[in-house]
Amino acid sequence: MSNVSSTVSIAFADSATMLRRRLRHMLRYPTLILTAAGVPVAILLLFVYVLGGALGDGVGTAGGMSYVDYVVPGVVLMTVATAAQGTAISVSIDMTEGIVARFRTMAIARVSVLTGHVLGSLIQTMLSIAAVVGVALLVGFRPTAALGEWLGAIGVLAMIVLALTWLSVALAMVAKSVATASNMLTPLMILPMTGSGFVPTDSMPTGLRWFAEYQPFTPFIETLRGLLMGTPMGDGLILTVGWCAAIGLGGYLWAKRLYNREPTR
Amino acid sequence: MTTHLHSPAVAATAVHKSYGDHVVLDGVDLDVPSGTVFALLGPNGAGKTTMVQLLSTLIRADSGQMRICGHDVDREPDAVRAAIGVTGQFAAVDGFLTGEENLMLMADLNRLPRRERWRCAVDLLERFELTDAAGMPAVTYSGGMRRRLDLAMTLVGKPRVVFLDEPTTGLDPRSRRTMWDVIRRLVTDEGVTMFLTTQYLEEADRLADRVAVLHRGRLVAEGPPEELKRQVGDGHVTLRFADPDEYDAAARILDVISRDESALTLKVPGRGDVGSLRRLLDRLDHAALTVDELRIHTPDLDDVFFVLTGDPTARQEPIR
Structure with a gap:
């Protein structure tokens, strides 16, 4: 019993140490946060100012919502995807450096390196999201959410980020190089676009609509939009929890297995 | 300490390791007494690094038995990890962190008493002549500085056995001599057991009490360096x-x-x-x-192999 509790406390202490390491990296290179926010902000501005006029007419019928209000949840999830790519890159850099070999020869909690990365990425991604939402507010985003809904939205986002981060950690370890790791996460950027992020799914051709309705980003977006804008969520929340549990647990177990696997050269 | 006083620091029996068809280690036996310096000498590709990876729990042997300070490498990897420190061929430092932060990271992971962590980092920076560069990110360090930081990080956990995988490969002659001084002082001051691999006969001669020569996955000679040199001519x-x-x-x-x-x-x-x-x-x-x-x-490694194996093509890859 005491053995188990000391194992757990060691795992916590080592993960906290690894998190501090990751946060130090972040503070040393704060541009990482801005880079992760940069692409989504550009897309936000593109959709609001360039495409929004035309798209808004088609979308706006759904309860007289302005297009910027409609598009922000999709852009926020795109931020999550961009940040996941950043995570994959930093994990991949770590795995190709000697420092991880050192960690493997030390009597520390085995996956604490990965846990540190995941928690660090969670913090970094939430900061990037805050930056994107800040810009959105400046360009006219007017959520109807009260404090409870805001907290709910933050909770749902944290859950999504956690799940996708474990997945990107696993993908980063499958990849043999930093460039491959980065490329493997690119499809994640497309998913918010091929869901209900930018246009309603019922405006899409049949095949794509079927995909859009069943892919995880659609319930993510619907739940977030429901919380922020008061639109109907349907079964979005349940689906979101289910998807996050599946992706997160799958990603975690996969990443752990890859880390414990013998390094081949 | 006392429980394993009489067990050798490193003991290996009939260790085999292959990658597919390629046999890297073909029945290696080793015995390194506590408090001594042991050098595994061999050219690139002889299996030196694989031997270190096996002993330091990074990879698993196909067969054979290995013990570090009495702990079985296969069955008690965490006890082995607690007893060893590894400094690899490619400096295992966190380039984004400063020298001091790297050492503090090791102090945290080794769970030193809180009050000692800072002290330990400052002492090691001093000992390895890194005090001036303590606040600079390790990416800005020269090759010799990175190796010294790497070894300093290894020592934070007060290991009883230190593995040094080609500690001076790629270093300029001056950095190499500094590294030799550091290693020799460690042995005399702290009584740690050193297991080093090298492709330089001179390095093995300067540092080691005993030398073993690895050739195509087998040990072809073992003994004090003087004996080896006498044989080599x-x-x-x-x-x-x-x-x-x-x-x-x-x-x-x-x-x-x-x-x-x-x-x-x-x-x-x-x-x-x-x-x-x-x-x-x-x-x-x-x-x-x-x-x-x-x-x-x-004499250099070529001469050793010529004498020991009569094999003029022992060196398959050129040495930098």
């Missing part, structure tokens, strides 16, 4: 030819340690004294062969 002579035909002819009539086709050079055994040089030159004269250039060398 005094060195070799390099002959360079201007004419490829004369080069070929000379290769046929002489005992050749190794040859370099593109540079038209041959290495032949010889102490470089007047008598043996005269005999060598007489032989070439007799065959009417002209030597373009002649150099005398102190």
Whole structure:
């Protein structure tokens, strides 16, 4: 019993140490946060100012919502995807450096390196999201959410980020190089676009609509939009929890297995 | 400490490791007493790094038994990890962190008492002559500084056995000498057991109490460095030819340690004294062969392999 509790406390202490390491990296290179926010902000501005006029007419019928209000949840999830790519890159850099070999020869909690990365990425991604939402507010985003809904939205986002981060950690370890790791996460950027992020799914051709309705980003977006804008969520929340549990647990177990696997050269 | 006083620091029996069809280690036995320096000598690709990876729990052997300070590497990897420190061929430092932060990271992970962590980092920076660079990110360090930081990080956990995988490969002569001083002081001051791998005979000679020579996954010699040097003799002579035909002819009539086709050079055994040089030159004269250039060398790994294995092609890859 005491053995188990000391194992757990060691795992916590080592993960906290690894998190501090990751946060130090972040503070040393704060541009990482801005880079992760940069692409989504550009897309936000593109959709609001360039495409929004035309798209808004088609979308706006759904309860007289302005297009910027409609598009922000999709852009926020795109931020999550961009940040996941950043995570994959930093994990991949770590795995190709000697420092991880050192960690493997030390009597520390085995996956604490990965846990540190995941928690660090969670913090970094939430900061990037805050930056994107800040810009959105400046360009006219007017959520109807009260404090409870805001907290709910933050909770749902944290859950999504956690799940996708474990997945990107696993993908980063499958990849043999930093460039491959980065490329493997690119499809994640497309998913918010091929869901209900930018246009309603019922405006899409049949095949794509079927995909859009069943892919995880659609319930993510619907739940977030429901919380922020008061639109109907349907079964979005349940689906979101289910998807996050599946992706997160799958990603975690996969990443752990890859880390414990013998390094081949 | 006391429980394992009489068990050797490192013991390995009949260790085998293959990658697919490629046999890397083919039945290696090792025995390193506590508090001594052991050098595993061999060229690139001999299996030195694999041996270190096996002993330091990074990879698993196909068969055989390994113990570190009495702990079985296979069954008690965490006890082994707590007893060892590893400094690899490629500096295992976090380039984004400063030297000081790297050491503090190790202090945290080794769970030193909180009050000692800072002290320990400052002491090690001082000892490894890194105090001035303590606040700089490790990416800005020179090769020699990175190696020193790497070794300092290894020592934070007060390991009883330290593995040094080619600690000076790629370093300039001055950094190499600094590294040698650091290693020697560690052994005399702290009584740690050192397991080092190297491809330099001189390094093994300077540092080690015992040397084992690894050749194609097997140990071909083991003993004190003096014994090895006595066997190897005094060195070799390099002959360079201007004419490829004369080069070929000379290769046929002489005992050749190794040859370099593109540079038209041959290495032949010889102490470089007047008598043996005269005999060598007489032989070439007799065959009417002209030597373009002649150099005398102190013994190196090539000589060791020539003597121990009679195999002039022991070195498959050129050494940097």
